[in-house]
Amino acid sequence: MMKKRSTASLPGFRITMGYTLFYLSLIVLIPLAALFLKAATMDGAEFYATITSKRVLAAYRLTFGASFIAACINTVFGAVVAWSIVRYRFVGRQLLDAIIDLPFAMPTAVSGIALMAIYGPNGLIGKHLIPYGIKTAISPLGIVIALTFIGLPFVVRTLQPALEELDGEAEQAAASLGASRWQTFWRIIVPSLLPSLLTGFTLAFARALGEYGSVVFVAGNLPMKTEIASLLIISKLDDADVPGASAIAAVMLVATLLILLSVQGIQWWSQRRTGRA
Amino acid sequence: MSIEIQNISKSFGSFSALKNISIKIENGELISLLGPSGSGKTTLLRVIAGMESPDPNPDSHVLFFGEDVANKPVGDRKVGFVFQHYALFKHMSVFENIAFGLRVRPRSQRPSENAIRDKVHSLLSLIQLEGFGTRFPKQLSGGQRQRVALARALAIEPQVLLLDEPFGALDAKVRKGLRDWLRGLHNELNTTTILVTHDQEEALEVSDRVVVMNQAKIEQVGAPDDVFHHPASEFVIDFLGNVNVFHGRVNQGQAVLENIQVGASDISIPAGEKANVYVRPNDISIDRVPTGKSSIAAKVTRINRAGVHAKITLMLHNQEEIRVDITMEHLLELNLQLEDLVFVHPNKARVFVPDYTI
Amino acid sequence: MSTNSKGIAIGQQDPTWVRFLVISISIAFVALMLVLPLGVVFWEAFRKGVSAYVASFQDRNAVRAIYMTCLAAGIAVPLNLVFGIAASWAIAKFNFRGKSLLIALIDLPFAISPVISGLVYILVFGMQGWLGKWLDGHGIQIIFAVPGIVLATIFVTFPFVARELIPLMQEQGSEEEWAAISLGANGWQTFWRVTLPNIKWGVLYGVLLCNARAMGEFGAVSVVSSNIRGGTNTLPLHIDALYNDYNSVAAFAMASILAFLGVITLIGKTLLERKLQQETSSSLESTTTEESQ
Numbered sequence: 001m002m003k004k005r006s007t008a009s010l011p012g013f014r015i016t017m018g019y020t021l022f023y024l025s026l027i028v029l030i031p032l033a034a035l036f037l038k039a040a041t042m043d044g045a046e047f048y049a050t051i052t053s054k055r056v057l058a059a060y061r062l063t064f065g066a067s068f069i070a071a072c073i074n075t076v077f078g079a080v081v082a083w084s085i086v087r088y089r090f091v092g093r094q095l096l097d098a099i100i101d102l103p104f105a106m107p108t109a110v111s112g113i114a115l116m117a118i119y120g121p122n123g124l125i126g127k128h129l130i131p132y133g134i135k136t137a138i139s140p141l142g143i144v145i146a147l148t149f150i151g152l153p154f155v156v157r158t159l160q161p162a163l164e165e166l167d168g169e170a171e172q173a174a175a176s177l178g179a180s181r182w183q184t185f186w187r188i189i190v191p192s193l194l195p196s197l198l199t200g201f202t203l204a205f206a207r208a209l210g211e212y213g214s215v216v217f218v219a220g221n222l223p224m225k226t227e228i229a230s231l232l233i234i235s236k237l238d239d240a241d242v243p244g245a246s247a248i249a250a251v252m253l254v255a256t257l258l259i260l261l262s263v264q265g266i267q268w269w270s271q272r273r274t275g276r277a
Numbered sequence: 278m279s280i281e282i283q284n285i286s287k288s289f290g291s292f293s294a295l296k297n298i299s300i301k302i303e304n305g306e307l308i309s310l311l312g313p314s315g316s317g318k319t320t321l322l323r324v325i326a327g328m329e330s331p332d333p334n335p336d337s338h339v340l341f342f343g344e345d346v347a348n349k350p351v352g353d354r355k356v357g358f359v360f361q362h363y364a365l366f367k368h369m370s371v372f373e374n375i376a377f378g379l380r381v382r383p384r385s386q387r388p389s390e391n392a393i394r395d396k397v398h399s400l401l402s403l404i405q406l407e408g409f410g411t412r413f414p415k416q417l418s419g420g421q422r423q424r425v426a427l428a429r430a431l432a433i434e435p436q437v438l439l440l441d442e443p444f445g446a447l448d449a450k451v452r453k454g455l456r457d458w459l460r461g462l463h464n465e466l467n468t469t470t471i472l473v474t475h476d477q478e479e480a481l482e483v484s485d486r487v488v489v490m491n492q493a494k495i496e497q498v499g500a501p502d503d504v505f506h507h508p509a510s511e512f513v514i515d516f517l518g519n520v521n522v523f524h525g526r527v528n529q530g531q532a533v534l535e536n537i538q539v540g541a542s543d544i545s546i547p548a549g550e551k552a553n554v555y556v557r558p559n560d561i562s563i564d565r566v567p568t569g570k571s572s573i574a575a576k577v578t579r580i581n582r583a584g585v586h587a588k589i590t591l592m593l594h595n596q597e598e599i600r601v602d603i604t605m606e607h608l609l610e611l612n613l614q615l616e617d618l619v620f621v622h623p624n625k626a627r628v629f630v631p632d633y634t635i
Numbered sequence: 636m637s638t639n640s641k642g643i644a645i646g647q648q649d650p651t652w653v654r655f656l657v658i659s660i661s662i663a664f665v666a667l668m669l670v671l672p673l674g675v676v677f678w679e680a681f682r683k684g685v686s687a688y689v690a691s692f693q694d695r696n697a698v699r700a701i702y703m704t705c706l707a708a709g710i711a712v713p714l715n716l717v718f719g720i721a722a723s724w725a726i727a728k729f730n731f732r733g734k735s736l737l738i739a740l741i742d743l744p745f746a747i748s749p750v751i752s753g754l755v756y757i758l759v760f761g762m763q764g765w766l767g768k769w770l771d772g773h774g775i776q777i778i779f780a781v782p783g784i785v786l787a788t789i790f791v792t793f794p795f796v797a798r799e800l801i802p803l804m805q806e807q808g809s810e811e812e813w814a815a816i817s818l819g820a821n822g823w824q825t826f827w828r829v830t831l832p833n834i835k836w837g838v839l840y841g842v843l844l845c846n847a848r849a850m851g852e853f854g855a856v857s858v859v860s861s862n863i864r865g866g867t868n869t870l871p872l873h874i875d876a877l878y879n880d881y882n883s884v885a886a887f888a889m890a891s892i893l894a895f896l897g898v899i900t901l902i903g904k905t906l907l908e909r910k911l912q913q914e915t916s917s918s919l920e921s922t923t924t925e926e927s928q
Contacts, residue, residue: 008330008350009729010812011822016725020737023718027789028743031755034765038758077664084661088654096662098905102669104844105897105904107851108749109871110890113878114672117679117887124675149668181649210748212854213871217878230750234858237754242763249751260746328813351817358817364810368832378818381828426814433818 032253039250042243050247055223056232060251063229066140067208070147071155075201078155079193085156086163100157103150108213115146116217138220143228146214151204158200162193195270199263206259209252279304280437280469281340285331287320294320295331296493302437307463307470309480312490313516318473319441321490325471326358326439327351341436357430361442363422365414371425372410375400378433400428403462420451427459431466438463438470444479456483477517481505489513511629514555521561521599523554523623532628534573552630558602560625563589563611572620575599577613589613591621676894679887691888699866700873700889703784707856707869708849711788715845716838719796724826727804728812738801744793752790753858756783783859784867792849796841803837803914804830836910843907847900851893 039047050056084090085097103111119126119136126136136142166189174184212230219226227235229252236245280302287295295317302308310318323329324339328351331337338345346354366374373380375397379388388396401407404424414422423443430438443459444452460483463470474480480487481501489496489504489512497509508514515522525534532552564572578598579590586602593599601621603611613619649657681688691697722741726734744752758764760777770777777783811833815825831838853871860867868876870889877886 008327010809010816010825011350012724012826013729016721017729017731020718020722020725020741023714023721024737024740027786027793028740031759031790032743032747034758035751035755077660080657081661081665084658087649088658090658092662094905096665098901099665099669101901101904102673102897105847105900106673107853107871107890107893107897109853109874110676110851110893110897111672112853113874113886113890114675114679114894117675118671124671149672152665152668206746210746210751212748212750212857230748230854233750233754237757237858240763242757242761245754246758249748249754252748253751256746256748326817328817351813352819352821356817358814360810360814362810364814366811366814366829366832377815377820377828381815381818381820381824429814429818 035246035249035253038243038246042247046243047247050244051251055227056229056248058224059227059229059232059248062140062143062226063209063252064255066143066147066228067205067211070144070151070208071201071205073144073148074151074155074204075197078152078200078204079159079197081152082156082159082163086160100153103153108150108211109217111149112146112214112217115142115149115214119145119218137218138222138226140226142218142220143215143226146218147208147211150211150214151208154203154207155197155200158203159193159196162196166192195266195273198266202259202263202266206256206263209256209259279340279342280325280471281338281343282321282325283338283340284334284336285321285324285339286334286337287317287324287329287331293493295324298493298495300488300495300498302469302471304469305467306485307460307472307483308486308488309472309474309484310488310490311474311477311480311516312496313475315492316490317493318475318488318490322439322441322471322473325437326356327354328358355433355436357427357433357435357438359423359426359430359438359440359443361445363414363426365422365426365429367414369413370410371401371406371412371414371417372397374414374425375429375432377429396432400432403431404428418451419447420455423447423455427462436469438468440470440472442473442475444476445474452479459483481517489516491516508627511553511555514627514629519558519600521556521558521601523556523597523599525552525554526550527552527630532626532630550630552628554623555627555629556599556623556625558588558600559586560623561599561601562622562624563591563601563603563607563613564620564622565611567620568622572622575619575621577615577617577619580608580613580615582608591619673894673898676887676890679883680891682887683884687884688888688891691885694885696868696873697885697889700868700870701892703781703868704850704870706781707785707788707852708846710785711792711849712842712846714789715792716796716842718793719798719800719841720838722797723800723804724830726801727807728809741797741801742794744790745798749791749852749854750858752855753787756786756790756859760786778859779861779867781867784856784869787855787859788849788852791852791855792845795845795848796838799837799841799844800834803834803911807833807914833914836907836914840904840907840911843900843903847897850896 042050081096081100085093085100116123116137118124119142121127121130121135121137123137129136134141136145170188170192171184174188175181179187210230212228212234215228216231219228219231221227221231229248233245233248233252236242236248282298282300282302285295285298286293298317298321310321312318320329324331327346327349330347331339339347341354351358366377369377376393379393379396382388397410398407401410404427406421406424406428409417409421409425414425417425427438427440427443440459444455447455456479459470459472463483472480472484481504484501486498487501487504488498491512497504497513499507504513505517508517514520523534525532527533527550532554534554567574573593575591575593577589578592581588581590582605585605587605587608589601589603589608591599591601599621611619722737726738757778759766760770760783761767762771762778764778767778777786811829812825815829816822820828850869851871852869853875856867856869857872857875860869860872870893874886874889874893877883877889
């Protein structure tokens with residue numbers, strides 16, 4: 001079969017495929033396998049004890065909770081932003097569109113210190129809120145703010161193409177059948193956008209789970225209080241507890257993979273629902 | 278040069294694109310592979326070009342000049358392939374597109390810059406696009422792009438020209454002009470040309486021979502008038518233009534429709550078998566009164582006068598619709614009106630008995 | 636990006652107050668969440684004047700950090716570029732089983748927390764890792780040294796080029812390549828003369844994003860870095876160190892370089908997206924031009 005390929009298909013399959021698999025294994029697959037093997041070499045009880053210790057559970061709770069809240073905020077505001085960019089024409093629209101990707105382009109460490117300069121105890125905004133007892137940094141709220149910052153583009157960029165595809169014919173049809181704009185919105189627009197909203201939410205959530213750079217600066221990193229899972233992995237490493245770090249990492253990795261799998265599921269479901277190939 | 282395809286099959290997963298195809302293409306011939314989409318015609322063309330490999334089988338061969346080219350890659354087969362969507366190199370000028378095949382040759386075989394220029398200019402004049410050399414593909418119309426694609430293929434002096442639905446993406450008028458031009462070019466260059474098309478009119482008009490394909494098999498091979506007038510199967514007669522189908526039965530070796538007998542006598546089929554009688558619209562005559570016992574009563578439901586012929590739609594008493602083409606003079610003579618009761622009479626019919634095809 | 640003419644028509648049907656409200660919320664949210672942090676970086680960097688800003692760069696460690704960042708990106712980007720082109724050629728031009736699995740595996744590093752990306756290399760090359768003892772015996776240090784930084788950078792930027800090129804090349808199809816091959820070109824000629832000119836904007840786009848991430852990566856490199864100043868610290872790590880020393884101006888001065896790079900990336904990205912749209916749409920171009928003969 002391989003011999004045939006060389007005459008009746010474009011050239012270069014074996015070399016490009018070979019290189020792809022080689023490089024993929026070397027850089028990604030083998031190191032990842034190392035993580036799971038490491039976690040697997042711990043005995044079950046030890047593994048379980050590590051990932052259910054109080055400090056670790058608190059970190060998981062914080063990581064998932066803050067990521068969830070940030071993803072929710074992003075879904076709401078991301079939808080509003082995407083709607084403005086796609087549906088309306090106003091001065092600065094293209095600039096707004098371009099700026100959305102800033103969190104992709106800005107290094108997380110830079111975002112982290114910038115957010116601290118704004119929301120920290122001496123920050124532009126933070127210092128005005130401290131007197132009211134609102135701590136916008138060194139607190140779970142600070143973590144939510146940082147995770148909102150990095151997650152926004154995921155929702156907007158997922159929603160934009162879906163909104164563009166809604167070319168208005170269905171809406172005009174609904175209007176011609178006597179539906180009010182409000183009815184059209186809830187019965188036509190929201191259902192059509194639901195898969196993209198869900199996908200955008202999930203991507204923002206997954207990204208937030210793994211975020212490290214921007215959070216460490218604003219979190220304060222107090223064990224049991226503002227210590228996220230990524231940070232806990234690093235502090236385990238600093239204590240030379242490699243198995244412990246691996247166990248926490250393995251759980252996070254599996255969670256992220258499950259979430260991304262659910263994105264595939266959402267897309268499969270929406271394609272089946274709308275009958276698109 | 279002659280090309281021989283022997284026992285070629287090709288499947289993609291569980292889908293069979295070609296089932297045991299054999300055919301011989303003569304030197305200097307313009308042959309069409311005609312069939313609906315999914316019939317395997319493009320796959321066959323790509324197998325000939327070497328862009329698909331046939332399913333492995335010791336008896337299957339693709340021979341160019343008697344030489345098996347199974348292990349020859351596309352570039353060594355000297356075929357000029359023209360794609361349906363032109364596949365022009367977008368970032369190159371028309372000149373560079375045509376020169377490409379010459380420029381990529383190994384240094385020892387590469388013509389000089391002057392020779393390349395002369396060659397491209399002569400091809401540009403052949404495709405009647407002198408002075409278009411510096412343009413880019415997107416500045417050309419569809420028909421012009423297709424001619425550039427052809428010139429590009431001709432630049433390597435191919436032994437055979439393979440055209441995959443070359444006019445498929447063009448509108449009807451351009452298509453007709455290019456078709457005639459292609460036929461002229463083929464005669465002038467004296468090449469062997471294989472043309473894939475789903476347009477029966479195109480195939481019948483330009484080809485020396487037509488290969489009618491359906492569901493991965495060859496239904497019939499023959500000269501255009503041969504396949505048109507002597508279709509070998511129901512599929513062929515149905516695919517090559519409009520046709521009326523009457524559903525009858527075999528009786529005393531003839532197909533019997535209502536009370537009339539049609540078709541050539543053939544004794545070998547048992548009576549009572551279902552028979553399908555195919556009659557082309559221009560092979561039916563219309564009369565005001567019954568002419569002999571083979572006339573069928575029908576009612577006029579529609580008269581379309583737009584065209585060289587008048588197209589009459591009639592309804593038989595069993596609610597089946599038939600279409601009849603008659604000359605304008607005849608229409609005037611008959612003075613037909615809607616709802617008129619007339620008698621139709623098939624002059625020439627093809628009878629197919631499923632499983633006993635005559 | 637959306638120049639949907641119908642979009643204008645339906646958008647303008649909404650009542651003015653709705654439009655005003657929605658646009659205001661969008662702009663306010665983006666200004667607060669995105670623009671403000673960007674502005675603050677430059678504000679803080681120049682807080683104590685231009686001379687303090689400039690002085691930040693005269694530090695030996697700052698120069699070393701800039702060098703390390705350029706080195707890591709300078710190795711990671713070309714390697715991932717070659718990989719991206721090879722992978723997209725294999726995936727877009729051929730049919731084989733397990734293609735979607737391969738694409739998913741290539742995307743995997745995007746899904747993985749940067750900290751975990753660093754950790755996996757410790758598990759392979761670190762003292763407690765698979766090869767740690769052997770490497771140590773041969774005097775080779777990877778973790779807490781330059782190779783570790785480079786490896787971690789390669790990992791986190793692994794999918795960028797491939798992910799841009801795979802859909803682009805799939806959309807463009809293989810007809811032009813087949814045309815080139817049928818005209819006698821070999822694979823190499825086909826790639827250089829036909830494929831590459833068709834995907835050049837996509838390549839540039841992928842490289843741009845890959846580079847931005849490579850230069851800005853923090854989590855993964857902080858795991859494998861020795862955190863010794865003037866050693867393996869890249870710019871983001873150096874920013875961290877300065878910030879923890881309460882050397883705010885210097886930290887923000889370093890950050891301003893990366894923020895500037897981010898802005899350049901955004902501008903380049905926006906410009907390239909326009910070019911890319913042409914690249915994808917030209918292959919689908921219809922033949923509406925009038926026949927002139």
